[in-house]
Amino acid sequence: MAATLKTLAVDFERALLLLDKQQATSLIAQAMTLGGVQEVIQQLIVQPLTHIGNRWQAGSVALSQVYMSGRICEGLIDDLLPQTTLARRAQPRMAIAVLNDSHALGKRIIYSSLRASGLELQDFGHGVTVDQLVQRTIAQAIDILFVSVLMYPSALSVKAVKQGLGGTRTKVMVGGAPFMLMPDLWRQVDADAFGVNAADALDFINKHTVTQGS
Amino acid sequence: MTSLERVLTTLGHKEPDRVPVFLLLTMHGAKTLGLSIKEYFSNPGHVAEGQLQMLRKFGHDCVYTFYYAAIETEAWGGEVIYRDDGPPNAGAPLISNVSGIRSLVPPRVAESRCLWKVLETTRQVKTEVGNSVPIIGVVMSPFSLPVMQLGFENYLEVIYNHPDLFNDLMAKNEVFCIEWANAQLQAGATAICYFDPVSSPSIIPSDLYHSTGFSVASRTLAQIKGPTATHFASGRCLPSVELLAKTGTAVLGVSALEDLGEVKRVLNGRLSILGNLNGLGMVDWTIAQTREKVREAIAKAAPGGGFILSDNHGEIPYQVKDETLMAIVESVKDFGTYPIVH
Ligand code: B12
Numbered sequence: 001m002a003a004t005l006k007t008l009a010v011d012f013e014r015a016l017l018l019l020d021k022q023q024a025t026s027l028i029a030q031a032m033t034l035g036g037v038q039e040v041i042q043q044l045i046v047q048p049l050t051h052i053g054n055r056w057q058a059g060s061v062a063l064s065q066v067y068m069s070g071r072i073c074e075g076l077i078d079d080l081l082p083q084t085t086l087a088r089r090a091q092p093r094m095a096i097a098v099l100n101d102s103h104a105l106g107k108r109i110i111y112s113s114l115r116a117s118g119l120e121l122q123d124f125g126h127g128v129t130v131d132q133l134v135q136r137t138i139a140q141a142i143d144i145l146f147v148s149v150l151m152y153p154s155a156l157s158v159k160a161v162k163q164g165l166g167g168t169r170t171k172v173m174v175g176g177a178p179f180m181l182m183p184d185l186w187r188q189v190d191a192d193a194f195g196v197n198a199a200d201a202l203d204f205i206n207k208h209t210v211t212q213g214s
Numbered sequence: 215m216t217s218l219e220r221v222l223t224t225l226g227h228k229e230p231d232r233v234p235v236f237l238l239l240t241m242h243g244a245k246t247l248g249l250s251i252k253e254y255f256s257n258p259g260h261v262a263e264g265q266l267q268m269l270r271k272f273g274h275d276c277v278y279t280f281y282y283a284a285i286e287t288e289a290w291g292g293e294v295i296y297r298d299d300g301p302p303n304a305g306a307p308l309i310s311n312v313s314g315i316r317s318l319v320p321p322r323v324a325e326s327r328c329l330w331k332v333l334e335t336t337r338q339v340k341t342e343v344g345n346s347v348p349i350i351g352v353v354m355s356p357f358s359l360p361v362m363q364l365g366f367e368n369y370l371e372v373i374y375n376h377p378d379l380f381n382d383l384m385a386k387n388e389v390f391c392i393e394w395a396n397a398q399l400q401a402g403a404t405a406i407c408y409f410d411p412v413s414s415p416s417i418i419p420s421d422l423y424h425s426t427g428f429s430v431a432s433r434t435l436a437q438i439k440g441p442t443a444t445h446f447a448s449g450r451c452l453p454s455v456e457l458l459a460k461t462g463t464a465v466l467g468v469s470a471l472e473d474l475g476e477v478k479r480v481l482n483g484r485l486s487i488l489g490n491l492n493g494l495g496m497v498d499w500t501i502a503q504t505r506e507k508v509r510e511a512i513a514k515a516a517p518g519g520g521f522i523l524s525d526n527h528g529e530i531p532y533q534v535k536d537e538t539l540m541a542i543v544e545s546v547k548d549f550g551t552y553p554i555v556h
Binding site for chain 2: 019059060061062063064065067068101102103104105108151152153156178181182184
């Protein structure tokens with residue numbers, strides 16, 4: 001059977017889960033003979049990464065695999081889209097930060113996956129205080145702010161971030177363990193959305209981009 | 215029955231008078247004593263007093279001498295960041311470059327002021343409770359400690375790409391963990407809770423667990439001179455449970471994401487179960503919800519013994535109200551008296 005982008009995508013996901021970077025690289029090269037860059041990114045990178053993220057939530061893939069596959073894809077995309085921004089998608093101004101906590105892995109995973117999907121966003125770092133986050137978000141006129149936390153009290157601080165951003169049009173999507181274990185928490189802290197993985201973040205970006213344009 | 219008799223009976227997979235309940239409280243003692251969390255943990259007498267007061271107040275079945283996870287990296291020279299409304303956290307990782315693993319030197323327990331505090335708390339509570347109530351000590355597993363030693367990203371790189379550094383680090387952490395666990399047992403702890411969430415299939419796949427966290431646990435637990443409970447700190451266990459059951463642990467801390475009935479079936483009497491009320495969920499539970507959650511957990515896991523009711527993480531958040539904690543213990547008395555009636 002001749003390879004199509006669909007069959008290559010299945011092989012690609014398998015290669016990612018086995019952390020086989022060499023195989024992943026060669027599958028991308030094959031795919032590039034079958035489709036354009038954006039199409040390859042969408043079918044070989046975005047869709048398999050989304051699927052892996054969803055499988056993590058369902059419990060059939062481990063976090064280390066989500067992280068390592070994001071890293072592999074981030075490297076591949078940097079080769080596919082050299083000199084970054086120009087070829088990357090037109091998009092809202094976005095940033096990501098870890099509020100209060102010093103646990104950067106969740107943020108790193110979302111950041112890598114979004115960049116691996118051809119998007120550009122700023123990394124505001126970890127251990128960022130409420131005031132710092134509000135100031136930087138306003139100063140940089142951020143449209144979408146992704147906030148990651150690990151500790152419950154840090155999740156509660158999102159409320160103060162939203163208050164500080166009152167009157168701006170910044171939308172805040174939150175994520176991290178406390179939000180996963182307390183399904184209503186994101187509403188309690190006035191966030192605009194909650195996401196489990198990069199796929200949720202992508203959906204939110206798409207939704208927001210459409211709303212902005214209409 | 216005393217609390218200890220109740221617990222030992224259930225660990226022998228027999229039914230005691232009622233289901234034992236562990237309220238794994240670390241910070242509520244500070245509230246009770248009117249201290250900040252930082253002040254509370256600065257003095258071993260405070261923690262002993264806090265634990266004993268909570269034992270009297272709630273009437274549950276254990277004393278928990280756990281301070282906070284980062285106390286171990288503190289002993290290795292790391293920084294601890296306190297806050298007023300939650301557990302202290304580790305500051306920046308001990309080393310920023312993975313090659314620094316080569317020059318890490320494990321601290322000696324006897325020379326560490328912060329670990330001494332935990333041992334002193336253990337001795338003080340032991341003097342008070344004697345053999346009536348089990349005293350639960352805590353260690354981070356040699357396999358999970360590196361998240362705080364190196365940061366999570368660097369650690370994953372070490373696990374996947376630097377086997378020599380990984381082995382070097384495990385050798386050092388195992389020496390430390392064994393000495394630390396045995397010192398707590400010697401100070402009066404009845405059992406050691408071995409926190410190993412990085413081994414959870416939520417974090418690493420079970421085939422990788424086989425060559426890493428499983429081997430480390432098997433070697434380490436064999437040298438700890440007392441009973442151990444393995445806790446994945448609310449990470450899932452089922453995909454790796456067959457291996458886990460062979461590590462030599464006696465008890466498994468179960469996540470709220472997994473079904474207690476299913477875990478009980480799979481374990482089939484090989485290990486006892488500790489769990490699995492959602493600690494974060496408790497923050498918002500009404501009394502009626504609390505009673506229902508307790509009833510449900512007991513119905514699923516208590517028949518035949520081998521079950522201790524507790525939270526899913528091994529630490530109840532500071533924000534959980536005393537009324538909720540009271541309701542948990544009351545509901546255990548109502549629904550958990552053997553024989554369990556459905
Ligand atoms: C492994 C683990 C540990 C390990 C390592 C932790 C670490 N990173 O430092 C050890 C044993 C050291 C540990 C210790 C502690 N832990 Co711990 N730990 C866990 C566990 C099992 C996994 C955490 C983790 O690192 N996951 C990996 C990261 C990458 O996952 P994640 O942040 O959730 O990110 C994923 C998604 O949420 C999403 N995401 C994240 N951010 C964002 C943002 C956006 C916008 C989007 C869309 C998505 C998104 O992307 C990722 C994957 O796609 C969780 C329980 C759980 N079920 O999650 C508890 C947990 C995080 N621990 C907790 C606590 C309290 C602690 C301690 C404070 C305990 C203590 N008293 O000492 C210490 C603190 C350690 C420290 N660093 O100082 C609590 C925190 C909540 C609370 N109660 O306040 C948790 C949630 C357990 C619980 N059920 O309550 N822990």
